Amino acid sequence: MQQYSVVGKPIPRVDGSLKATGEAKFTVDIALPGMLYGKILRSPYPHAKILSIDTSKAEALPGVKAVITGKDTGEVRFSFIDTPRYPADQCPLAIDKVRFIGEEVAAVAAVSEDTAQEALGLIEVEYEELPAVFDPEEAMKDGAPRIHDKITPTTTTAWEDFGVTREARPYDAVNNISNQVLITVGDAEQGFKESDHIRQNRFVIPTTSHIALEPHGALASFDSAGKLNVWLSHMGYEHKRYWLAKTLGIPISKVRVNKTYVGGAFGGKISLFPYELLAAFLSKKTGRPVKIILSRSEVLSTCHTSRRFIVDVKTGVKRDGTIMAQHIKIIDDAGAYRSSSPTALYLAHVFRHAIYNIPNVRHEGVGVYTNKLFTGPKRGHSLQQISFAVESQLDMIAEELGIDPLELRLKNLRKKGDILPNGDRLDSYGLPECLRLAAESSGWKQKWGKQPNRGMGIGTGGMFSGGHNYPFGSAAFVKLNPDGRFTLFTGQTEFGGGVDTVMAQIAAEELGLTIDDIVVVSGDSELCPYDIGNWLSGGVYVSGQAVRRAAADAKQQLLAYATEALETKIDQLEINNGRIYVKANPDKAVSLSDMYKYGIQMRGGDPILGKGYTKAVQDVGFWGGSFKGTAALSQGRGRFTDAYGLAAAIAEVEVDKETGKVKVLHIVVADDCGTDINPLNVEGQLESQAAMAIGDVLFEEVVIEEGRVINPTLGDYKIPGALDIPKLTTISVQDYEPKGPFGAKEVGETARGAVIPAIANAICNAIGGRIYSLPMTPDKILKAMKDEKG
Amino acid sequence: MKQLIQLTVNGELHEVRVEPWKTLLEVIRDDIGLTSPKEACSTGECSACTVLLNGKPVNSCLVLAVEAQSKDILTIEGLSQGSKLHPLQDAFIRHGAIQCGFCTPGMLLSAKALLDENPQPTEEEIREAISGNLCRCTGYNKIVEAILEVAQSQ
Numbered sequence: 019m020q021q022y023s024v025v026g027k028p029i030p031r032v033d034g035s036l037k038a039t040g041e042a043k044f045t046v047d048i049a050l051p052g053m054l055y056g057k058i059l060r061s062p063y064p065h066a067k068i069l070s071i072d073t074s075k076a077e078a079l080p081g082v083k084a085v086i087t088g089k090d091t092g093e094v095r096f097s098f099i100d101t102p103r104y105p106a107d108q109c110p111l112a113i114d115k116v117r118f119i120g121e122e123v124a125a126v127a128a129v130s131e132d133t134a135q136e137a138l139g140l141i142e143v144e145y146e147e148l149p150a151v152f153d154p155e156e157a158m159k160d161g162a163p164r165i166h167d168k169i170t171p172t173t174t175t176a177w178e179d180f181g182v183t184r185e186a187r188p189y190d191a192v193n194n195i196s197n198q199v200l201i202t203v204g205d206a207e208q209g210f211k212e213s214d215h216i217r218q219n220r221f222v223i224p225t226t227s228h229i230a231l232e233p234h235g236a237l238a239s240f241d242s243a244g245k246l247n248v249w250l251s252h253m254g255y256e257h258k259r260y261w262l263a264k265t266l267g268i269p270i271s272k273v274r275v276n277k278t279y280v281g282g283a284f285g286g287k288i289s290l291f292p293y294e295l296l297a298a299f300l301s302k303k304t305g306r307p308v309k310i311i312l313s314r315s316e317v318l319s320t321c322h323t324s325r326r327f328i329v330d331v332k333t334g335v336k337r338d339g340t341i342m343a344q345h346i347k348i349i350d351d352a353g354a355y356r357s358s359s360p361t362a363l364y365l366a367h368v369f370r371h372a373i374y375n376i377p378n379v380r381h382e383g384v385g386v387y388t389n390k391l392f393t394g395p396k397r398g399h400s401l402q403q404i405s406f407a408v409e410s411q412l413d414m415i416a417e418e419l420g421i422d423p424l425e426l427r428l429k430n431l432r433k434k435g436d437i438l439p440n441g442d443r444l445d446s447y448g449l450p451e452c453l454r455l456a457a458e459s460s461g462w463k464q465k466w467g468k469q470p471n472r473g474m475g476i477g478t479g480g481m482f483s484g485g486h487n488y489p490f491g492s493a494a495f496v497k498l499n500p501d502g503r504f505t506l507f508t509g510q511t512e513f514g515g516g517v518d519t520v521m522a523q524i525a526a527e528e529l530g531l532t533i534d535d536i537v538v539v540s541g542d543s544e545l546c547p548y549d550i551g552n553w554l555s556g557g558v559y560v561s562g563q564a565v566r567r568a569a570a571d572a573k574q575q576l577l578a579y580a581t582e583a584l585e586t587k588i589d590q591l592e593i594n595n596g597r598i599y600v601k602a603n604p605d606k607a608v609s610l611s612d613m614y615k616y617g618i619q620m621r622g623g624d625p626i627l628g629k630g631y632t633k634a635v636q637d638v639g640f641w642g643g644s645f646k647g648t649a650a651l652s653q654g655r656g657r658f659t660d661a662y663g664l665a666a667a668i669a670e671v672e673v674d675k676e677t678g679k680v681k682v683l684h685i686v687v688a689d690d691c692g693t694d695i696n697p698l699n700v701e702g703q704l705e706s707q708a709a710m711a712i713g714d715v716l717f718e719e720v721v722i723e724e725g726r727v728i729n730p731t732l733g734d735y736k737i738p739g740a741l742d743i744p745k746l747t748t749i750s751v752q753d754y755e756p757k758g759p760f761g762a763k764e765v766g767e768t769a770r771g772a773v774i775p776a777i778a779n780a781i782c783n784a785i786g787g788r789i790y791s792l793p794m795t796p797d798k799i800l801k802a803m804k805d806e807k808g
Numbered sequence: 809m810k811q812l813i814q815l816t817v818n819g820e821l822h823e824v825r826v827e828p829w830k831t832l833l834e835v836i837r838d839d840i841g842l843t844s845p846k847e848a849c850s851t852g853e854c855s856a857c858t859v860l861l862n863g864k865p866v867n868s869c870l871v872l873a874v875e876a877q878s879k880d881i882l883t884i885e886g887l888s889q890g891s892k893l894h895p896l897q898d899a900f901i902r903h904g905a906i907q908c909g910f911c912t913p914g915m916l917l918s919a920k921a922l923l924d925e926n927p928q929p930t931e932e933e934i935r936e937a938i939s940g941n942l943c944r945c946t947g948y949n950k951i952v953e954a955i956l957e958v959a960q961s962q
């Protein structure tokens with residue numbers, strides 16, 4: 019592998035000291051002069067008509083500056099997905115009816131939080147309760163309560179605003195069906211006919227919360243010139259400013275999303291939220307800054323949680339374990355709004371199609387509206403759900419065939435260089451190595467099935483490095499400063515993953531500088547160029563490439579100047595350590611600082627500005643009525659991503675057979691993220707995902723009864739603490755990705771989808787029984803053991 | 809009904825007028841303007857709001873400001889001396905024990921309180937000491953390693 023001087027080094031993060039001293043400012047920390055506090059009145063009913071809202075008493079309360087309802091915010095709809103086929107279905111404040119407990123009905127801005135809270139109690143809303151439906155299978159039946167009337171778009175959809183000329187159609191959610199997907203590969207029926215053994219099971223995956231430590235919040239400030247400044251806890255500003263501009267009816271260039279540090283996100287802060295819009299609406303109305311910070315229980319019961327899947331899996335295999343066919347049917351219990359359902363149902367197929375070579379596939383999914391908190395992306399966005407189902411079943415099949423689960427997986431893996439059914443190519447594919455190394459490190463061969471009360475399990479995961487959906491691209495600038503150092507402008511948002519550090523490393527490597535020579539400006543929509551944000555784990559692969567190209571552009575300019583200043587040819591020059599020198603005579607040199615001056619003095623004032631850009635999938639583009647490269651999410655056609663991140667995990671657990679309690683003893687995660695730009699960061703991402711997966715398998719679930727979240731506190735919704743974490747071994751299998759910056763690709767999401775089934779399989783291995791739903795609580799474990807004994 | 813209280817934070821005396829029901833967390837953040845103690849739950853379940861009160865870690869969202877009068881309050885703004893970081897801060901940065909950083913202030917103070925009382929803790933004692941400090945980003949092991957390193961080099 020090529021030797022780099024900055025890339026590949028475990029450099030401590032550039033924002034480390036700011037965060038260790040308390041200087042780093044998060045949205046919750048920012049206060050502006052004259053700032054008001056906003057609070058939101060929410061629906062107490064899962065499904066009800068709003069007959070009237072009387073805000074007069076609240077408005078009369080001293081200290082209250084504004085009260086707004088759906089009449090003020092209007093019927094511009096927004097959503098995570100807004101396409102001609104699936105137009106947006108959510109409004110900033112409920113209009114005419116509410117669809118889940120916690121839905122936003124009115125909002126108040128006041129001089130203090132206490133006053134705003136008191137004002138909420140003075141708003142009088144008259145509701146007429148409607149029959150509600152909570153079970154997705156009930157919701158699909160004829161005669162079930164209808165949650166959405168026909169949705170007729172009141173504006174162009176986001177898809178059209180991003181360049182696709184397609185007329186939006188009204189959406190009629192017959193039988194509460196919000197969206198559907200059907201992807202076929204080969205001929206599943208035929209594949210089952212050719213199988214020696216077929217197994218069919220149903221798995222249920224509950225919704226869980228992201229629990230980013232910083233609660234959701236927004237500060238919005240309109241100035242008298244009509245400019246909106248916002249500070250948000252978020253994952254990328256393009257989506258946010260687009261929707262803010264659209265719903266408020268102002269030009270997008272008049273919305274500035276300011277840089278903040280973000281206290282964790284994990285997919286939970288990706289879409290636009292009503293509270294963000296409401297802070298802006300209230301600021302517009304009052305002419306003062308308005309801050310809305312949600313309480314933990316508001317976050318847990320009103321901000322999207324992970325997608326709830328019921329998954330039926332049918333798999334056919336040959337006697338030797340070769341997988342012949344798989345039929346997957348998903349019911350995605352979307353909740354009151356569609357949010358990311360169309361994407362999630364398609365991702366549930368495509369994240370895993372890079373893992374096993376399954377010649378015949380039928381993948382069906384349906385998103386269903388119910389009167390519950392709506393769901394959305396969470397780290398891995400449906401990978402974890404589908405991985406739990408598929409990998410659990412593979413273990414059952416391995417047992418029935420008498421094959422080692424490790425061998426069964428190795429046998430069915432794809433190969434490097436494979437072209438996937440949609441045309442994606444596996445230029446890097448370190449998964450076989452991941453499995454082998456995880457097995458070696460965990461002692462699989464020596465220990466699996468040989469330890470009483472203990473169990474071991476395997477899981478695998480796959481993930482995009484950015485995708486074709488959304489206008490998925492990034493641009494970056496670099497500017498040379500008089501001291502020979504560079505300022506880098508990237509639209510990436512630092513929400514914990516370390517992008518500021520990684521982007522600085524990439525720029526430094528390309529320019530032959532150190533990381534201290536790069537000042538990063540990120541996450542500011544006014545200063546930084548286009549960047550969709552670190553979605554679908556495209557941060558390093560997509561934005562990192564844009565940064566590298568911006569640096570390379572500046573480097574070319576520097577070398578061109580140096581050929582004049584040193585009177586030599588460009589191929590004679592080398593750039594390193596802030597100097598450009600003649601290779602044959604290193605003393606003949608100029609500094610980068612010299613070249614800054616040279617540009618201004620001798621090159622007509624050009625001080626060197628580098629520009630770079632790229633997009634996630636080069637082969638796909640939408641313009642006007644035509645597509646470059648076909649792409650249809652709901653049919654799984656067209657190119658999806660240019661590089662797959664892959665992971666394998668093995669877990670070892672001990673189960674107390676008296677109490678059903680699980681102790682996780684060791685987790686090995688082997689991940690192929692291409693080149694490790696920063697090994698410290700990579701370890702951090704992998705350990706983070708392993709820890710999160712422990713919560714997923716052992717205890718996390720947002721429990722909803724009759725439409726009400728009954729565990730909306732951190733006391734009732736437990737996440738892993740330091741005592742829950744075992745030894746974690748992370749292995750980085752760096753299969754160089756030729757299209758990525760310095761060979762890098764995804765790292766932040768795959769592993770969670772591998773560790774969840776690994777722990778789940780380990781528990782089932784330990785107890786000799788099968789559990790078909792998460793979380794695997796002691797009750798379920800004891801029951802499974804009893805069932806097994808008969 | 810506001811009342812005038814005196815709070816000593818990081819060695820500095822502050823006089824603030826507060827309602828008696830205001831929490832120490834609110835007063836430190838909103839009135840004194842030190843924003844390192846974070847609120848992630850307000851119900852005593854995350855310890856992001858940890859400050860040291862006479863050297864002992866407390867969840868400042870559960871302490872009334874008036875109760876903290878005449879006690880020494882420490883936040884991480886008072887940990888470093890100028891640009892010289894406290895060894896724990898330095899170790900957290902080098903070990904990758906910080907990601908989003910939202911839990912970091914509370915985590916650092918819980919670690920400091922532990923090492924002040926028990927300079928040579930075992931790994932298990934470290935886990936115990938930070939078991940109430942939730943972190944969603946790091947998976948904790950790098951935090952434990954950072955604290956262990958500081959303990960061992962003391």
Ligand code: FES
Pocket residue numbers: 846847848849850851852853854855856857858867868869870
């Ligand atoms: S904010 Fe005080 S314990 Fe969570």
Ligand code: FES
Pocket residue numbers: 231281282514905906907908909910911912942943944945946
């Ligand atoms: S670093 Fe994000 S919560 Fe700990």
